[in-house]
Amino acid sequence: MRMASVGILLDKTAVERRHRYGLNVFESYIGEVLGHTGMPYEWIDGINDVVSMKPDVLIVACMDDNQAAAEVIWSYAEAGGIVISYGGLRPLASRLGCHEDREIQIGYALTADEADRLPLRCLNATPWKQANSGAYSVKPIGTVLKEGPNGSPSGAALLKFQVGQGFIERWSMNIPATIVRFQQGTGPVISDGIPARDGTGAVDEDILKADDRIALDWDYDRMRTETGAPYFAYPYADLWREKLLGHLLQCVASLDLTLPFIGYWPDGVSCVAMISHDSDLNIDDTAETTLKVLKECGIHSSWCMIEPGYSPSIYEKVISEGHELAFHFNALVEQQGQWDRAEFDRQYQWLKDATGLEHFTSNKNHYTRFEGWGELFEWCEQSGIGADQTRGPSKKGNIGFLFGTCHPYFPIAWFDEGNRPYNVLEISFLTQDLDHWNLADSSVIVPFLEQVRRVEGVAHFLFHQVHIHEQPAVAQALGKVVSEAVSRGFQFWTSKQVNDWERARRKARIAGVWxxxxxxxxxxxxxxxxxxxxxxxAGSPDMETEMRFGVPCRKIVLNSSR
Incomplete structure (x- = not known):
């Protein structure tokens, strides 16, 4: 089978026009979604380049909504190409016998291939309704639901139109923008968030944090364990990522072509778990206790250090026992911190001086302090910090997948920076200090691990050294995380290992199939x-296959050492 050529149309003129008027083009995040899997693609900078490049599959990310551009897309499909759009192609609606319905700012979608019928939360959907029978064959798939997961139907999730020799396949929802808003929030953090009505998530405490602009719903998107512990249950961004990729691969297969991609983890590693610590009170005895517990568990972890830090001998022990030292930036005004680049640099220099090290791979902000949209990622970039762990819960009731993801990802900038990708790998965490007297209990461990395993992500748990030392129940919960994870095939990595692997695999490029x-x-x-x-x-004879993103795949291991 020949390898398909995939083109992503991101018309520069159209993008510049949107940026000029203060609009984000999060559709460009399609590149990050495909890049995370290593699927080969090419950017197409202008609508007229579609004619010369003639990809097998054309993903329309951004173009001018005029008839001239629409005619190019139409002609491409008529000639046998497959067009994929995520909530766009407005000029073609009437030509395809449809009209655009009212925008659904918050909705849920059912897709036909979802075995357990889980409604996926989506943002900014614009369903098309069939105005008449039309001259073109159309196949509706799935349903968009208004407002809640039990809301009223409002059109198909996906419409597949046959046009000439090809197809136009339009999703009602802007999947790339939905993924971005789950992962990075509904907008810049400039004020407190809305608290949970049941009192479990008081995010309105006059401290700006990463969880103040989440795109999830306290009522619709949380579940409770058998002990009553509430948690955000589903990695919606990761599930939408799978929908996007699975649909693309199905389109490629319909052309009798293939599109290889790179597995998330090395052969023999199905998914990864990670333990991080925040030094906070900086008591040497708490570090000694934590080192002992980690040795008993047989894992390595990432230690985020806050000023004034431990004694130098502790750093030596942490490093000698195979753990990672990382940065813990403190911007809490109550502790003489501030949200400021100069203060970030000052504290980072303190860490270098205190440890004698010149570089640290990762950072996590104290108390998940966060402001704006991308300032923290800029500061990390400029300091050479390659990974961040700040995006996680600060309250007992908002643990889990509150940012919709457990995958490492590169964030996207706001329009004022041209929606560029930040060169900082975000590794969000799920919860902290389980079985702490004032936090969530360990009943969430198995649900978290099962969902992370489902999407092959990173199960990142935070445990403070001081709580491991002072509360035996917290130390026991850490041990339970390790035993439950290991029994499910997880391997424990540090933040540095996750960062190094993800960056290395993204350097690999699939150039073709012989x-x-x-x-x-x-x-x-x-x-x-x-x-x-x-x-x-499907049904290829004499070939062992594995199902990935809903399609059968042949597995090849590179540079095997097993």
Whole structure:
């Protein structure tokens, strides 16, 4: 099977016009979604380049909504191409016998292939309704629900139109923008968030934090464990990511082509768990206790250090026992901190001086302090910090997938920075200090691990050294996290390991597939045990396959050491 060519149309003129008027083009995040899987694609900078490049599949991310551009898209599909759109293509609605319905700012979607019928929360959906029978064959798939997961139907989630020899496939929801808003919030953090009515999530405490602009609903998107512990239950961003990728692969398969991609983790690693600590009170005895507990558990962890830190001998022990030292920026005004680049730099220099190290891979902000949209990522970039862990819960009642994801990802900037990608890998955390007398209990461990395993992400748990030391129940909860994770096939990595692996695998590029199925991968020489999946035709004889994103795939291991 020949490898499909995938083009993403991000018309520069259209993007510049939107930025000029203060509009974000989060549709460009399609590149990050495909980049995270290593699926090969090419950017198309102008509508007229579609004609010359002629990709097999054209993803329309951003273009001018005029008839001239629409005609190019139409002609491309008529000639046998497949067009994919996420809430766009307005000029083609009437031509396809449809009209655009009212925008649904918050909704839920049911997709036909969702076995357990889980409604996926979506943002800014614009369903098309069929105004008449039209001259073109159309297949509706799934349903968009207004407001809540039990809301009234308002059109199909996906419409597949046959146009000439090709297809136009339009999702009602802007999937890339939905993923961004789950992961990074509904907008810049400039004020407190809305608290939970049941008193479990008092985010309105006059401290600006990452969880003040979440895109989830306290009532619709939380579940409770058997002990009554509330938690955000589903990694919606990751599930939408799977929908986008699975649909793309199905489109490619319909052309009798293939589109290889790179597995999230090395061969033999199904998913990853991570433990991080925040030093906070900086008591040496608490560090000693934590080191002992970690040794008993047989894992390595990431230690985020806040000023004034531990004694130098503690840092030596942490490093010698295989753990990672990281930064813990303190912007709490009550503790003489401030949200300021100069203060970030000052504290980072303190950490270098205190430890004698010149570089740290990761940061997590104290108390998940966060302001604005991308300032923290800029500061990390400029300081050479490659990963951040700040995006996590600050309250007992908003633990779980409150940012819709457990995957490491590169965030996107606001329009004033051209919606560029930040060169900082975000690794959000799920909860902190389980079985602490004032926090969530350990009944959430298994639900968290099962959802993370479902989407092959990172199960990141935070435990403070002081609570491990002072509360035996917290230390026991850490041990329970480890035993439950290991029994499910998780491997424990540090933040540095996650960052190094993700960056290394993104350097690999799938260049092509030879006639007999050999995959050409460039830049993967040092990528040990990396897995490449090659989608194949269903029912391929004499071939062992695995299902990935809903399609059968042949598995290839690169640079195997097993």
């Amino acid at each position: 006639l007999h199925g050999e995959v050409v991968v460039e830049g993967a020489e040092q990528l040990e045990n990396a897995v490449v999946y090659v989608p194949v035709a």
